[in-house]
Amino acid sequence: MNEIDKMQEKIVTLETKLYRQLGSRFMEHWHAFKEELSHSERIILKAVDVLGMFITKSKSNTNFPLNEFNDLHEHLERTLRTNVSANDQLNNLYNYYTLRSNDRMNRSIYILTIVSIVFLPLNLVVGFFGMNTGGLPFQDSTMGTTYAFISMILFTAILAIAVFLKIERP
Template sequence: MQGPLLTNGLIWGYDFVAGAAIALGDPEPGDAAAAAAFRWLHFNAADRGSERWIKAAALPSLVGDLLLSHDDHQRALVDGDWLACVLHDYQRELDDQKTAGVGTLRFAISDRLLLTLRRHPLRCADIARHRIVTGRCPDSANAALELLTSSVIEVMSGELQALEAAVEHIEDELLTDSLTPDTSELVAMRRRALRLHRLLAGMGTIARRLEPDSALSPLLLPAIENFAQRVAALDQGATAVQSQLRLLRDELELQTAQRTNRSLYVLSILSALMLPATLVTGLFGMNTGGLPWASSSIGTVMATLMAASSALAVYLVLRKLGFVKL
């Protein structure tokens, strides 16, 4: 999905004209304002060329500062016709392997230009480019913002679906008693669910703040409203997964407590049964004068019968009292 970096730090760029996406080479900062079509440029924030391009593009100062800032908190600002945001997304490795690491996507959009920057490869950028390559042509600011935000939503939705499937698998194991889930796996899932909830909560806060903002361009409002609704729905799902994981943890703790109680119960019964026998054998092992059957040839047999009888008597008493159900 990712091509070689260009001299200005550009990873990929497109002009959208008459329903077609035209790939760009090294557009100059001044070309963006002169472009007759809607333009989308995706930069590598780790490349110095990207910083030089942004500074030369004559963006509003607040927008340029947000794009080049090293602060990774999710936030948004409106400056004139521009909307600039910092959103979080999951990273991927260069070999297209998905990771649980969280990266930062910065973007700024006006009526004719969308700039996106990332320091590490992100899943949402790959999804957006794949849609463009396969025929999607966002020829307006609202369409481009819709494509970008829906790509972020697709990543978050995929993560939520993976968590829900894993939780259902663990629930099935508990219901069938076929296997006791690994608690370390459960802890890892709780961390993933918490991370997802935090990402979605931050996005939802941004969207809710932008919706009533009178300074926001009316062209971008439909995409922001749709984004807010979809983020809220996903966040509810992430909260539900967290609740399910808490219930699973409680169920596992209950099962562990029950197994411990059963083990302690068996040990207690065995201790009670062996205590009289131990007392009898201790008595006959004192090696003092006057012990019963000390000179008898069947003394050992009689002492053994006495120990067994005392254990049997204790068993019958415990069974009558209801402590032994066998």
């Protein structure tokens, strides 16, 4: 029971660190704790089963200290429940870690999408004006490059405003 109590304290410490800041070594600690809890759960489960069979076979003996062994069996079952509870707490921490990681990744993908939305039309316009063909808009004007540049800026601004207005609406 003492080892499981120490493990629960370590889990609480890990939980506190995770809630404060998403650490890079979280998964290493989580995996080590999970492995240790799984190992102890298997051992305690086997001990509960063996002690239960021992009590069942030995209770017919009149000199058998049944109450003491039942107390020990109950203590092992309580330790097993504590172990399972710590394991559940670790699972909850993993779910929270995954949620935060997914939120960060979604935010990054969202920003990259917005940047792509803004620069893709500009890329098309630059490609269009980069062709060496005749009949392009603003070709004959002395201010043609300035007009093309201003039209690209206006197009980008209008597109950006439309995207941000679309984002603000639910």
